[in-house]
Amino acid sequence: QKEVEQNSGPLSVPEGAIASLNCTYSDRVSQSFFWYRQYSGKSPELIMSIYSNGDKEDGRFTAQLNKASQYVSLLIRDSQPSDSATYLCASRGGSGGSNYKLTFGKGTLLTVNP
Amino acid sequence: DAGITQSPRYKITETGRQVTLMCHQTWSHSYMFWYRQDLGHGLRLIYYSAAADITDKGEVPDGYVVSRSKTENFPLTLESATRSQTSVYFCASSERRESIYGYTFGSGTRLTVV
Numbered sequence: 001q002k003e004v005e006q007n008s009g010p011l012s013v014p015e016g017a018i019a020s021l022n023c024t025y026s027d028r029v030s031q032s033f034f035w036y037r038q039y040s041g042k043s044p045e046l047i048m049s050i051y052s053n054g055d056k057e058d059g060r061f062t063a064q065l066n067k068a069s070q071y072v073s074l075l076i077r078d079s080q081p082s083d084s085a086t087y088l089c090a091s092r093g094g095s096g097g098s099n100y101k102l103t104f105g106k107g108t109l110l111t112v113n114p
Numbered sequence: 115d116a117g118i119t120q121s122p123r124y125k126i127t128e129t130g131r132q133v134t135l136m137c138h139q140t141w142s143h144s145y146m147f148w149y150r151q152d153l154g155h156g157l158r159l160i161y162y163s164a165a166a167d168i169t170d171k172g173e174v175p176d177g178y179v180v181s182r183s184k185t186e187n188f189p190l191t192l193e194s195a196t197r198s199q200t201s202v203y204f205c206a207s208s209e210r211r212e213s214i215y216g217y218t219f220g221s222g223t224r225l226t227v228v
Contacts, residue, residue, distance in 0.1 A: 034216045043204055043219040044157070088157070090216070100145050100164070100208060101172070102217060106156035 002027040006105035019076040023089030031093030079112045120220035137205030145208040146188040150201040
């Protein structure tokens with residue numbers, strides 16, 4: 001059974017700070033990883049994807065992947081109150097066939113305080 | 115408009131009733147998925163489909179039935195609703211089999227079984 005683990009939070013940061021969200025996964029052969037943002041009462045929205053070791057930057061967001069440690073993170077620089085949401089980590093691909101299925105963590109609630 | 119739409123947005127039904135949740139996408143994506151989201155459990159995969167007439171069970175399929183006679187539609191039926199099926203249901207689609215692609219989610223259906 002593939003698992004994706006996240007700290008449920010809540011993670012609280014002041015406006016302008018860096019928010020760091022972390023995720024670990026159990027299936028060593030998982031191939032790609034995704035961060036979704038979900039506002040309360042809304043559907044998940046894809047914000048970042050990463051499939052190679054290292055960092056990937058997109059605006060204020062940086063995704064980091066370390067396959068040796070089976071660890072994925074999302075950094076949000078200059079956090080804004082509008083970033084307050086639940087962040088879902090997901091993995092895709094790997095063992096067990098059907099490599100187009102996503103396995104989700106339970107999410108981390110981020111609160112950015114003005 | 116192009117996209118993925120779910121209906122209804124909200125549904126209240128009685129225990130034992132059959133209810134069908136609809137999902138329609140206009141992108142001609144091959145892959146479609148049904149998830150339920152519950153507090154403390156995160157997103158759990160109910161059923162998925164790789165193409166018309168090809169469906170398979172996910173993590174929590176009991177009590178649900180799906181069909182996919184056309185690429186664009188993927189309805190989810192609760193054959194005899196139970197209170198434990200009270201949840202938010204999300205449909206999602208994906209363009210490609212390759213693992214670097216994430217999903218796009220519909221806006222969800224909030225189902226209450228009384």
